[in-house]
Amino acid sequence: MEEKKFGLSKMNYILIAASLAVIVLGFFLMGGKPSGIEFNPDIFSTRRIVVGPMISLLGFVLMIFAILYKPKTKVEE
Numbered sequence: 121m122e123e124k125k126f127g128l129s130k131m132n133y134i135l136i137a138a139s140l141a142v143i144v145l146g147f148f149l150m151g152g153k154p155s156g157i158e159f160n161p162d163i164f165s166t167r168r169i170v171v172g173p174m175i176s177l178l179g180f181v182l183m184i185f186a187i188l189y190k191p192k193t194k195v196e197e
Contacts, residue, residue: 135186139179146176
């Protein structure tokens with residue numbers, strides 16, 4: 121029986137999992153206690169409006185890299 125070749129390698133899947141974890145971390149940092157009836161000034165914290173989105177953006181860029189990454193193959197002589 122012929123071995124099936126997948127479009128992505130094991131390293132691609134590892135990088136995809138890592139970038140997904142970075143994206144989830146960024147969304148977690150954007151979360152927090154919502155502003156209800158009382159005004160909550162924490163909704164304007166740097167962690168929520170700068171750090172979280174930048175980490176999520178980094179995760180999405182890493183996801184693109186993880187999908188496009190092509191591992192080096194050994195040349196058989």
